[in-house]
Amino acid sequence: MVKNELEIPKRVAIIMDGNGRWATARGLPRIEGHREGEKAVTATVRAAVEFGIEALTLYAFSTENWKRPADEVRFLMNFNRELIDRRASEFHERNVRIRFLGRRSRLPNRLWKKMVETTELTKNNTGLKLNIALNYGGRAELVDAFKKMAHEIVDGRIKPDSINEKTVSKCLYAPDIPDYDLLIRTAGELRVSNFLLWEIAYAEIFVMPVLWPDFGKEHLLEAIREYDRRTRKFGGL
Numbered sequence: 001m002v003k004n005e006l007e008i009p010k011r012v013a014i015i016m017d018g019n020g021r022w023a024t025a026r027g028l029p030r031i032e033g034h035r036e037g038e039k040a041v042t043a044t045v046r047a048a049v050e051f052g053i054e055a056l057t058l059y060a061f062s063t064e065n066w067k068r069p070a071d072e073v074r075f076l077m078n079f080n081r082e083l084i085d086r087r088a089s090e091f092h093e094r095n096v097r098i099r100f101l102g103r104r105s106r107l108p109n110r111l112w113k114k115m116v117e118t119t120e121l122t123k124n125n126t127g128l129k130l131n132i133a134l135n136y137g138g139r140a141e142l143v144d145a146f147k148k149m150a151h152e153i154v155d156g157r158i159k160p161d162s163i164n165e166k167t168v169s170k171c172l173y174a175p176d177i178p179d180y181d182l183l184i185r186t187a188g189e190l191r192v193s194n195f196l197l198w199e200i201a202y203a204e205i206f207v208m209p210v211l212w213p214d215f216g217k218e219h220l221l222e223a224i225r226e227y228d229r230r231t232r233k234f235g236g237l
């Protein structure tokens with residue numbers, strides 16, 4: 001059993017990248033890569049539940065992804081709604097608590113409704129915390145946190161001089177998950193692309209060549225094995 005041998009990271013974030021390349025390599029339109037990515041999402045959630053990971057955060061659509069051609073954006077909005085619709089009941093049965101990180105603005109109403117409905121359906125689940133970052137940007141999250149803090153200052157609920165790292169963490173989209181242990185990026189790019197800027201301050205980073213549609217339990221396990229081999233120092237000795 002994996003659990004007895006390895007140190008399992010509690011909080012894992014994944015930049016699910018490489019769908020377009022997966023499709024292009026097969027002479028298919030890019031959207032076929034997104035479609036194929038659903039299998040990887042399902043396999044990864046199942047494996048995260050099995051491995052006893054506390055929180056899994058998946059980057060599904062960034063605040064920068066609106067720059068893509070309108071038909072790809074439209075596809076992704078519909079596809080994400082359908083994916084949530086198709087998978088919610090299975091994840092719910094697995095005791096997964098689903099939440100969404102990101103801004104509501106620009107998201108189609110039908111998608112937003114599905115996000116609210118799914119959050120509500122699974123809100124009392126006590127197993128894996130699954131966060132789907134959709135219309136998410138790390139800087140947008142920090143801007144939203146600063147706004148929230150500013151309002152609390154104006155309302156007299158916090159004093160400017162009492163602001164510390166905990167105060168900031170509490171204003172983030174998922175205040176219960178202020179720090180990640182492991183950040184995985186598929187498809188090889190060596191950048192964070194505006195993901196969880198505050199929360200990955202001391203995460204171990206593992207970039208894998210595998211394209212997202214090909215990702216599965218074995219790759220998550222490979223990342224956990226790598227994590228297990230790392231020495232985390234947090235600035236100490």
Ligand code: IPE
Nearest residue numbers: 016017018019020021022060
């Ligand atoms: C990741 O795959 C999915 C999203 C960003 C929505 P990409 O679509 O970025 O795939 P590549 O990077 O072009 O291969």
Ligand code: IPE
Nearest residue numbers: 015016017059060061062193
């Ligand atoms: C990051 O991937 C965003 C998601 C996985 C949703 P991108 O493909 O958008 O990132 P860049 O453009 O390579 O930085």
Ligand code: MG
Nearest residue numbers: 017018019020
């Ligand atoms: Mg990409």
